[in-house]
Amino acid sequence: MFNTYRTKRSRRAAVGLASAAAALTLALVGCSQSEDSTTPPASSSEHDTQTVVTAQDMWVKATDPDITPGEAMSGVFGTLENHGDENLVITDLKSDAADVVELHEVVDGKMRKIEGDVTVPADGSLLLEPGANHIMLMQITKPLTPGDDVTVTLTFSDGSTLEIVALVKDTSGANESYEDIDGDEAMDHGDMDMSGDADAMDHG
Missing domain, CATH: 2.60.40.1890 (PCu(A)C copper chaperone)
Incomplete structure (x- = not known):
């Protein structure tokens, strides 16, 4: 029973870590896109x-x-x-x-x-x-x-x-x-x- 309990907890922890990693990745991508959107045009040739x-x-x-x-x-x-x-x-x-x-x-x-x-x-x-x-x-x-x-x-x-x-x-x-x-x-x-x-x- 003890080993089974620890296995379930480990799986929950793993799932939690994966979710946190995914959220962090999305946050980083969002920041990158936000920074890109504020970048001024590279040229004013128009x-x-x-x-x-x-x-x-x-x-x-x-x-x-x-x-x-x-x-x-x-x-x-x-x-x-x-x-x-x-x-x-x-x-x-x-x-x-x-x-x-x-x-x-x-x-x-x-x-x-x-x-x-x-x-x-x-x-x-x-x-x-x-x-x-x-x-x-x-x-x-x-x-x-x-x-x-x-x-x-x-x-x-x-x-x-x-x-x-x-x-x-x-x-x-x-x-x-x-x-x-x-x-x-x-x-x-x-x-x-x-x-x-x-x-x-x-x-x-």
Whole structure:
């Protein structure tokens, strides 16, 4: 009887020790998970892609409704504002409406691609307007109809990007020509008025 009693007690003790060990293990795991949940993110790279540049009053000149896809061109205008303390250079442009997107300027009434950096100054702005600097959409894939939206994505020198949604508007003006980089060739640009005359633009 004595030996039987001690055997039962030993079994109870063993069971108790096993339960205590299991409880301790669960407590340690819980502490570990709790510590992990309070660990800050290892990297803040997501914040690095958030641009400090905003766009105001962006619009695009409408094209003729019967354009041949891949041949028409148009301009994007508005204001880019840099709210940061670092100058930002525009390094890349893309659009859902055109196969080629470039930054252009007007010199002696002719448009040409800008050679060199185009900067949105720190705590300043870059004006894009007819007769001056602007974003050029080339090889447009389909007609741009008044009331439509055109998306243009800009990439800056700090790696950030800005997606612009520009409203297509109807304008009227004299025929202008587009001059290539070397200034040797010119081709018809349609009826884009690049003179900067406000009376020639219907902002609807």
